[in-house]
Amino acid sequence: MVRFAAALRRHGVPVTPEHVTDGVRALEHLDLADRDEVRTGLRAVFAGRPEDFTIFDRVFDAFWRVATEADRVAEALAPPALPEHAPPGLERAGRETLALEAWQDDGDGDAGDEPVGVPAASELEALAARDFSTFSPDQLEEVLRVTLKIARRLARRISRRRRPSARRGRIDLRRTLRANLTRGELIDLRYRRRKRKKVRLVLLCDVSGSMDLYSRFLLQFLFALQSAFSRVETFTFSVRLTRVTDYLRARSYREVLRRLTAVRDWSGGTKIGESLAEFNRGWPALVDRRTIVIILSDGWDTGHPDVLAAELLRIKRRAGRVIWLNPLLGSASYQPLTRGMQAALPHVDVFAPVHNLESLEALVRHLAL
């Protein structure tokens, strides 16, 4: 069981010692001759989310095919099988993975840590106004540091915001009673204000080919926001949608990139409408009046604009605010003329650029409900 747990851990399933003891205890209550029963039983113990099922099954099959040594197991697991729903065309998937790995290499050092030194003012100014697409890979770390700072400021802004209310709120009976124990009358009333529902952010980031020059910076921004603010759900999309909230919940940006290598639809085409539809179908309850939905995309859509408009409207009807951030809006000559962008604009509350650090900082104005 310990070896099995170690094999699972090696393949990224979070396994704790408690799991191992539970696994052993579970075996006492299962029919060991019934392979399927052992499989479902152990899966209930070890795999905490449906995403882990495929890995669990692979490890389970490899491990209990024959009781062998651990290294033969490792050998059996070596070629990472593509998930069934991977887009057709292996060579493309290969290329995309390579692109990601290349980023991993140049993002040297654990940049997710607290920024130690803040860059000098002039330096910062120079960085702030520059378009993301003109940065060289070795400036990545510095940009990340500034991004983290901005994200923290944004997060503070969101969580601090409280509207003063004219009324005094509801009477707090518990405290009122305490205060009037000896009087027999409730004279000194105590109030409490209704707990306000907290604001949540939902980020949908375009990672298709046309966004290549920007995605790496935007991804940093997503990572930074996620680490600064707890109520964030993040998705990436190109031809399909992937929930990456979990991947971004890492200590360092390097680690994030490593995890994201598993997401294989990077740098492909774009189907914004379809991806939003997938979002609406899969996570309908994620969006309510206290949710700010931010879409980061250049609006180049190969799908049908009607689908995009309809799905965006669906989101807008439920969300507190819909913000569309477009990196191309940073250039003076840009006009949002693509069919996708045209279809989307009527359903967007805020349309803003996101091409440099300044524009990230300017987001503060829009991040309040």
Added chain:
Amino acid sequence: MRDEIRKIQQLMEAADYVTDAPVATSVHLATTLRKPLLIEGHAGVGKTEIAKVMARMLGTNLIRLQCYEGLDAAVMLYEWNYQKQILHIKLHETSGRTASEEEREIFSEPFLLRRPLLQAITQIDQPPVLLVDEVDRSDEEAESFMLEVFSDWQVTIPEIGTIKATHPPHVVLTSNRTRELSDALRRRCLYLWIDYPDFDKEVRIVQLKVPQINQALAREVTRFMESLRRMRLAKVPGVAETLDWAHALAALHADHLDETLVSETIGTVRKDADDINRFRAEVAKSGLGPLLATP
């Protein structure tokens, strides 16, 4: 298969719940290992039902804690019955008791309102089933508070003292995945993912729950629902919708599906205007045939 698991499967079927090996195995392990069972799956696949069936199967109480955003300890655990306390103070105004006597009196068990978590740990005869429904809707704070209670099954009420569970309950948590639950919670629980049932299973569910309709119609309805789920609609209908529809058809004494009947009753299944329109257009174009065909 273990006899115990087979027995659970039979007990669940006897309690009107159509089940399969993974479900029965998880329930078996949850009850023997005494661990909370976290159930996730799409809306309307019968997650909540499992807790109810477990309670019926074990012959014990079901205590339900419905989660929502802003859920706090006063709703989960206990609250004082203020109205009763105020009345009590009024009635004894002239008795000349001191404040501390009064306090001892009104902050005692008769004035305590037991909320689900406290109810769950103070059952006298046997462990109840505690259903924490839609745990993903609660805040992180509420989630960690629950975890704390689950780990040692005792709570402290400042005015009364510590109450320790007589019989730690069987816990079932359900989640629709609207928010990622904490790793700590996932670690503490056994996990069960429930998918939409396959054709045969769903037919059995329909026949068990709506015995008034004939088998041919049950199969038609189920086939139809399978096609709908493949249509990638905004709101994918669950088993609950299948049953609503079957009930509606039974009330209309229908014995087979035709276009009029479907368009008249489609509101029980499709709850979204856009979806209904899309659906109508589809049927107008190619009739019911494709929707009833075996894939």
